[in-house]
Amino acid sequence: MPHVDRYMLSQLMVLFGFFALVLVAIFWINRAVILFDTLIGDGQTALVFLEFTALGLPRLIATVLPIATFAAAVYVTNRMTSESELVVLRATGASPWRLARPILTFGLCVALGMSILTHFLVPMAQSELKQREHEIARNVTARLLTEGTFLHPTPKVTFYTRLIDAEGVLRDVFLSDRRNQEQGVIYTAAEAYLVRNDDATTLIMVDGLAQRLNRDGMRLATAKFADFSFDISALVRIDTVREMSIANTVTPALLSDWDMISERSGKTRGDIAEEINARFAQPLFCMVAAMIGFSTLLIGGFSRFGVWREIVFAFGLLLALDGMRGTLVPPVRETASLWPLLYLPALIGAILSSLMLLHAAHPGWRARLHRRRSAA
Numbered sequence: 001m002p003h004v005d006r007y008m009l010s011q012l013m014v015l016f017g018f019f020a021l022v023l024v025a026i027f028w029i030n031r032a033v034i035l036f037d038t039l040i041g042d043g044q045t046a047l048v049f050l051e052f053t054a055l056g057l058p059r060l061i062a063t064v065l066p067i068a069t070f071a072a073a074v075y076v077t078n079r080m081t082s083e084s085e086l087v088v089l090r091a092t093g094a095s096p097w098r099l100a101r102p103i104l105t106f107g108l109c110v111a112l113g114m115s116i117l118t119h120f121l122v123p124m125a126q127s128e129l130k131q132r133e134h135e136i137a138r139n140v141t142a143r144l145l146t147e148g149t150f151l152h153p154t155p156k157v158t159f160y161t162r163l164i165d166a167e168g169v170l171r172d173v174f175l176s177d178r179r180n181q182e183q184g185v186i187y188t189a190a191e192a193y194l195v196r197n198d199d200a201t202t203l204i205m206v207d208g209l210a211q212r213l214n215r216d217g218m219r220l221a222t223a224k225f226a227d228f229s230f231d232i233s234a235l236v237r238i239d240t241v242r243e244m245s246i247a248n249t250v251t252p253a254l255l256s257d258w259d260m261i262s263e264r265s266g267k268t269r270g271d272i273a274e275e276i277n278a279r280f281a282q283p284l285f286c287m288v289a290a291m292i293g294f295s296t297l298l299i300g301g302f303s304r305f306g307v308w309r310e311i312v313f314a315f316g317l318l319l320a321l322d323g324m325r326g327t328l329v330p331p332v333r334e335t336a337s338l339w340p341l342l343y344l345p346a347l348i349g350a351i352l353s354s355l356m357l358l359h360a361a362h363p364g365w366r367a368r369l370h371r372r373r374s375a376a
Helices: 002-041 046-082 085-091 096-138 140-144 258-265 269-298 308-334 336-361 365-375
Strands: 157-164 170-177 183-197 200-214 219-231
Touching: 002 046, 002 096, 046 085, 046 096, 046 269, 046 308, 085 096, 096 269, 096 336, 170 200, 183 219, 258 269, 269 308, 269 336, 308 336
Parallel strands: none
Antiparallel strands: 157 170, 170 183, 183 200, 200 219
16 A cells, blocks of 8 residues: 555646646746736846746645645546546555545645745745835836836826936936926936935936926926926835734744834734744645545546546535634734634634545445434
């Protein structure tokens, strides 16, 4: 039987890698299109785009792992059933509990990988991603130094420069500021310079014209200027970054003083309890996904019409358990002592899988019970 375990485990790992790769590629392409349009539109390079997509991969992988685990267990079980391999194994005396051992081993392997992701890789990647987003948001120069393109650093603000020479001088500058609803201002200048002073950025325009339109009376006022300085720091929204974010902190750092963590992050003890225990519950859900996929198809038996009903039932059961996880989050965040509720979906899934394996091990219990009742 160890040879059978290795055979089933190898099949599960191969199919798991295939489904995980396909799902990650699908979700990554969907996210990369939006991210590419946002970053490149803001004047960022392709290297920044690749960096952002790489930092987003750990969270994406953690999202698709339960689905890939379930799909691999279902596919392997369905194939072994259709090719009568499970029938042969059952005929040699292997019980459903014995056949479930490689499935459980497979679930443990995936759970171990999920634990590394949820406790370390995802928080570290998200922390670095937030830091890079903050740096790019502060980099006004990178947003504005794109020649020949109308840029919109913020809503109702438009910036354009025809040319940027080798010395960094902006030629033929156009700046439209429509943030004030009562009046709009348009600045045009023959040339301009960007000057950085700590966190402030100033646009110095030379030899230009300012046009101010008062919308109440629809009156236009113009003024020529030899030089004019305009603080553009407010044009780019800079998100304030908290000193600490529990979602971007590795689990060992969250297991210390909750009062200190709550004070630094602005989160309640319930938020901290939910974050920590959710990271432990997610790997357990991967094990449950594998066991549900196997046990549900095992009770279906062999059929020339396939086991599509069992597959649909298993998928619906997995969705119900996953939906239950979402409903248990608000109570835990309100009351930290309710953290055991987060393990309820995994516990229910384990109980259901055990009951289905018990039914597969004793398929005639209903008939025997009916005969006993009839005899009585």
